[in-house]
Amino acid sequence: MTAESVRWGILATGGIAAAFTADLVDLPDAEVVAVASRTEASAKAFAERFGIERAYGDWGALAEDADVDVVYVATPHSAHRAAAGLCLEAGRNVLCEKAFTLNAREAQELVALARARGSFLMEAMWMYCNPLVRRLKELVDGGAIGEVRHVQADFGLAGPFPPTHRLRDPAQGGGALLDLGVYPVSFAHLLLGEPSDIVARAALSDEGVDLQTGALLSWESGALASVHCSIVGGTATSASVTGSQGRIDIPYGFFFPDRFVLHRDGRDPEEFTADPADGPRNSLRHEAREVMRALRAGERESPLVPLEGTLAVMRTLDAVRDRIGVRYPAEAVRPA
Numbered sequence: 001m002t003a004e005s006v007r008w009g010i011l012a013t014g015g016i017a018a019a020f021t022a023d024l025v026d027l028p029d030a031e032v033v034a035v036a037s038r039t040e041a042s043a044k045a046f047a048e049r050f051g052i053e054r055a056y057g058d059w060g061a062l063a064e065d066a067d068v069d070v071v072y073v074a075t076p077h078s079a080h081r082a083a084a085g086l087c088l089e090a091g092r093n094v095l096c097e098k099a100f101t102l103n104a105r106e107a108q109e110l111v112a113l114a115r116a117r118g119s120f121l122m123e124a125m126w127m128y129c130n131p132l133v134r135r136l137k138e139l140v141d142g143g144a145i146g147e148v149r150h151v152q153a154d155f156g157l158a159g160p161f162p163p164t165h166r167l168r169d170p171a172q173g174g175g176a177l178l179d180l181g182v183y184p185v186s187f188a189h190l191l192l193g194e195p196s197d198i199v200a201r202a203a204l205s206d207e208g209v210d211l212q213t214g215a216l217l218s219w220e221s222g223a224l225a226s227v228h229c230s231i232v233g234g235t236a237t238s239a240s241v242t243g244s245q246g247r248i249d250i251p252y253g254f255f256f257p258d259r260f261v262l263h264r265d266g267r268d269p270e271e272f273t274a275d276p277a278d279g280p281r282n283s284l285r286h287e288a289r290e291v292m293r294a295l296r297a298g299e300r301e302s303p304l305v306p307l308e309g310t311l312a313v314m315r316t317l318d319a320v321r322d323r324i325g326v327r328y329p330a331e332a333v334r335p336a
Contacts, residue, residue: 004029005028005029005030005031006029006030006031006069006070006291006292006295006296007031007032007033007067007068007069007070008024008030008031008032008033008068008069008070008071008072009032009033009034009035009036009062009065009068009070009071009072009092010032010034010035010036010046010052010071010072010074011035011036011059011062011071011072011073011074011075011083011087012036012037012073012074012075012083013035013037013042013043013045013046013074014074014075016074016097017046017072017074018046018049018050019284020072020074020124020284020288021035021046021050021052022050023283023284023285023288024285024288025050025051026285027285027288027289027292029292030288030292032050032052033052033053033054033065033067033068034052034053034054034055034056034062034065034067034068035047035050035052035054035055035056035062036055036056036057036058036059036061036062037055037056037057038057038058038059039057040055040056040057041057043055043056043057059083059086059087060086060090062087063086063087063089063090063092064090068092069093069295070092070093070094070095070120070291070295071084071087071092071093071094071095072094072095072097072124073087073094073095073096073097074097075097076166076172076173077097077098077099077100077101077102077172077173077178077179078102078171078172078173078328078330080096080097080099080100080101080102080106080110081101081102081106081109081110083096084096084110084121085109085110085113088110088113088114088117088119088121089113089117091117091119092119093119093120093121093291093295094114094119094120094121094122095122095124095287095288095291096110096121096122096123096124097123097124098123098124098125098182098186099173099178099179099182099314099317100123100310100313100314101314102173102178102328102330102331103314103317103318103321103331104311104314104315104317104318107310107311107314108311111307111310111311114300114301114307115300118300119300120291120294120295120299120300120301121300121301121307122287122290122291122294122301122302122305122307123305123307123310124284124287125182125186125287125305125310126255126256126284126286126287127183127186127187127190127254127255127256128186128190128287128304128305129286129287129289129290129304129305130255130256130257130286131274131275131278131286132257132258132259132260132272132273132274133190133255133257134304135272136241136248136250136257136260136272137190137191139248139262140191140241140243140248143245144243144246144248144262144264145241145242145243145244145245145246145247145248145262145263145264146243146244146245146246147221147223147243147244148191148192148221148223148241148242148243149222149223149224149242149243149244150223150224150225150226150240150241150242151187151188151191151192151223151224151225151226151227151239151240151241151242152225152226152227152238152239152240152242153183153184153187153188153225153226153227153228153238153239153240153254154184154227154228154229154230154235154236154237154238154239155180155181155183155184155228155229155230155235155237155255156176156180156212156228156229156230156231156232156233156234156235156237157180157230157231157233157234158232158233158234159231159232159233160232161231163205163206163207167179167209167231168205168207168209168231169207169209170207170208170209170328170329171328171329171330173328173330174207174209175205175209175210175211175213175231175326176209176210176211176212176213176229176230176231177202177210177213177229177317177320177321177324177326178317179229179231180229180230180231181213181215181227181228181229181317181320182313182317183229183254183255184227184228184229184239185215185217185227185313185316185317185320186313187227187239187254187255188217188225188227189309189312189313189316191241192217192219192221192223192225193219193312194312194315194316195217195218195219195225195316196218196219196220197217197218198215198216198217198218198316198319198320198323199215199216199218199323200213200214200215200216200319200320200323200324201213201214201215201323201324202214202324202325202326203232204324204325204326208326208327209326210229210324210326211230211231211232212228212229212230212231212232212233213228213229213230213320213324214226214227214228215227215228215320215323217316236251236252237252237253237254237255238250238251238252238254239254245264245265246262246263246264246265247262247263248260248261248262248263249261249263253281256281256282256283257274257281258273258274258281259271259272259273259274260272287305290302290304290305
């Protein structure tokens, strides 16, 4: 790492890897120096597309590349434990896509490994780094709507996805919950922390993954959160936060909003909009900037996406899966 740039390696070459790399190459203080895939052909094609110098046909070569300051792990979440663990073992810093792992046990193993190696580790929960989401949290934490009583959030895709698709494949951690539900659950955690009780129901596929899941989370304070995810129906992808003295509505795209509306008792509604200077609303650059800021500051985790928060979200996802009866083949033991 130099004063001018942070050198990135990209592990995997799918759609989210391409989207993140496209944003990285637009940042003047980021340099993408290497990419790895399970096949050399895929890595070379990705490297040619983005002008990346080195392309590796196996993950281990990228993990051992001493010129890489931080690795972005963009595999399906079923491979996150293996891919991120390989990089951490080699002394690399890691930004790992969400869901962070298949379960809380694997997540705890990665966190312990990062702490033992003294490496930086962060879940790629870009929602937490979004400037407008951060503004919303500041308002809620500052008491703008009083005490939080209820959070609602949903994320659903219409599909249909065939049984062979990644989202229907148990071996790849398929289903709505880990791929989409992680956003509503993380939104509730952002505002209320880890719930004390969880009730959940789901419709399961023939393969044994959840086609749609609804959960009611509750806290000792009396607050509730209603969260829903689906791969069989396109939802509004909206969110609301209701407090004792008002409400905040995000009408669409709550995890990458362009606006939200604050309703306070006895006042006219206030609309908060994204700053055009922050770039496109679907930009992943905010999390990249946070990683580079933390690395330059010598931090081992981000205060915006703390590791204990990631572990708490994984515990909640485990609890929901326990309630709905979803378990993946790769889980040799019952999730923690």
